[in-house]
Amino acid sequence: MITLSYLDLGAASLLVLALAGISIKMRLGLQNQLLISASRTVIQLLLVGMVLRELFKTSQLGWIMLMAFVMLTVAGRAVQSRQKRRLKGLWGYGIGTSSMFISSFAVTFFALTAVVSVTPWYTPQYAIPLLGMLLGNTMNGVSLAMNQLTQTAWQQKGIIEQRLLLGQDRSQAIGDIRIDSIRTGMIPIINSMATCGIVSLPGMMTGQILAGSPPYEAVKYQIMIMFLIAAGTGFGVMASVFLTSKHLFDERHRLRLDRLKND
């Protein structure tokens, strides 16, 4: 594997600087955002590189759990900040985070113990990247689905209440919206499973190939990852949609849109 020097990275950064220059010339107004984001990439990745180096050295379960916990809380905040109408109080954060926790952590644990079978199961070289990929994808699915659910419930208040008035219970009254929201959350991963390898080479596989793995080994890993992501996203999306839709009603099957906060 060819290692990159900081000089090499500097050369690559010239491209971004050139882009920023053009942005100024064309008055796109994007140069500040572009440069800030590029700097964040450098800082965040260098930091995470340091953390991972130390983590790999110690390989202690406690530190790995702490890292996983930090990743989860950041993902939970990202889900919450992408909602146009979120549940008030800790509910929105709690539901999004716990859905991701249940699905991503369970699937990662399953992969480490039953699929990859690495010992110890929490070997950070495997555990952290796997969990990261799962959390990242589950996060997208969960935030799409929860956003769809609360938005549609808000728009279709009249229809939901009409259904309740005709004697349907809360699950029936919001059933169609639930299904739509779950679909919305799962369609991205289904699409990427359907097109991967044809439209784009998945990032992880590309990375392994660049690192010198035989293509076939990289492909096998990628297939496993796709399955894990599909399962993690699917379970996470379902859990978050069920928990959120339940919380949109009270025990007397009344639609409680007052539990949503508008952005």
Added chain:
Amino acid sequence: MENRNPHSQIQNTTVLLLNLMSQLRIESLSYMGRPPIDFSIDHGECISLSGSSGSGKSLLLRALADLDEYQGRIYLDRKECHEFSAPQWRKQVGLLMAESCWWFDTVGAHFEFLENSGDINGWLAQLDFDSDVMNWQVNRLSTGEKQRLAIIRLLANRPKALLLDEPTASLDKKNINKVEDLLTKYRKENSAPTIWVSHDPEQEKRIASRHYRIKGDLIIEEGLERSSR
């Protein structure tokens, strides 16, 4: 229907005994922070309810259907609302909203999950629909057609009490008469206590035996002529 009178426990007890036979009974009902009210509507009795827009007529009906939170007690035939599950209660205390909502493509799909007891075809004929109406597309219905079909959809659940929020607001003269006849017939045949929200004093006389008006926080009985029921 009057605002709760705190001065006599005895009077309340008397009212309670008298009301044992009544079908829809409201005890210290308070909704949206309003002062509590007591009233009852007998078997087969219809009362009209009027008041300026925003006075809370619809909110009262929503509370009675247990669609909004309320304090107090609502009884149907001596059984309290919470003895039923909320969906069961709403099937029995049928609320017709001022604007009906439709969400499936065809009219018929909206009837599939209902109790569908009762003479639906007869009701359809009475309101000038032919039997093919169940296959009609909802997005081609006029406002008036939606309103009349919403009434039949409500009755298809065989409610024991009716809460009607301006059921004829979007109808022409001919259809107003037909809808009034249909609902009155249903009310009498099923002894259903009924609250009918209306803005038309003539209609109030035609359909109801007691007339109430919401003024501020108060619900006042009006001295309109009694019509026979």
